[in-house]
Amino acid sequence: MFRFYNGSHNVSDYDTHPLWSEWQELLLPIVEHAAERLGYKEYRFPRVMLARIPAGCEILPHTDDGASYYIHKIHVPLITNPKKTFHIGKQAKHLSVGEIVEVNNKRKHSVTNEGELDRIHFIFECYNMDDHGKSG
Numbered sequence: 001m002f003r004f005y006n007g008s009h010n011v012s013d014y015d016t017h018p019l020w021s022e023w024q025e026l027l028l029p030i031v032e033h034a035a036e037r038l039g040y041k042e043y044r045f046p047r048v049m050l051a052r053i054p055a056g057c058e059i060l061p062h063t064d065d066g067a068s069y070y071i072h073k074i075h076v077p078l079i080t081n082p083k084k085t086f087h088i089g090k091q092a093k094h095l096s097v098g099e100i101v102e103v104n105n106k107r108k109h110s111v112t113n114e115g116e117l118d119r120i121h122f123i124f125e126c127y128n129m130d131d132h133g134k135s136g
Contacts (some may be wrong), residue, residue, distance in 0.1 A: 002027070002048040011071070011127045014046040027122070032099060035126050042129040048069075050070045053084070053119040055105050061087070064105035073105045076122040081115030095121075 002020040006013055027048065035043040053059060062074070075086075077095045085092050088109045094103055103109065113119045 002050075003045060004047055004049065011044050011046045012083055020048070027124075029116040030076065030100075030122070031074075031124050031126065034072075034124075035078045035128075038072060038126060038128070040126065040128045040130070044127045044129060045124050046127060047123070049123050050078075051121050053111055053113045055081075055113055055116050055118055059110055061108045061110040071105075072126045074124050074126060075101045075103055077119070078099075078122055079117060079120040081113070081117040081119070083115035084111070084113045084119045085115050086111050 001017050003014050003016050006015040031045050031048065035045075050083060074094060077097050077099060080095065080097055082094060084094065086095050086103075086109070087093075088103060089107045111119070
């Protein structure tokens with residue numbers, strides 16, 4: 001974990017963990033590029049993490065609860081294999097290394113990793129502060 005909510009799901013109420021200072025120089029250009037591509041001028045990144053799914057494991061179908069209506073959840077695969085599949089709703093897709101993918105975490109999603117390699121994604125949430133206070 002680099003950044004994560006600290007007890008609530010308010011986009012202003014997150015902790016920055018010590019690893020962020022070590023990785024910030026490498027990761028900040030990626031998250032800022034995503035925010036700019038989304039057209040954001042003032043933004044926050046309340047969750048920033050690396051997520052690993054071991055070979056042969058899965059994440060069961062679920063929706064992410066507590067996520068803000070205006071949050072954009074972005075995945076960047078760093079290590080993957082052809083037998084790893086991301087399911088969003090009824091759509092199944094293999095995400096390639098380096099591909100930047102926005103995932104609608106309000107839809108049911110799951111992951112299966114039937115390959116021999118662990119799957120590691122860089123995942124972050126991007127929040128547009130211009131949307132602050134709006135209701136979905």
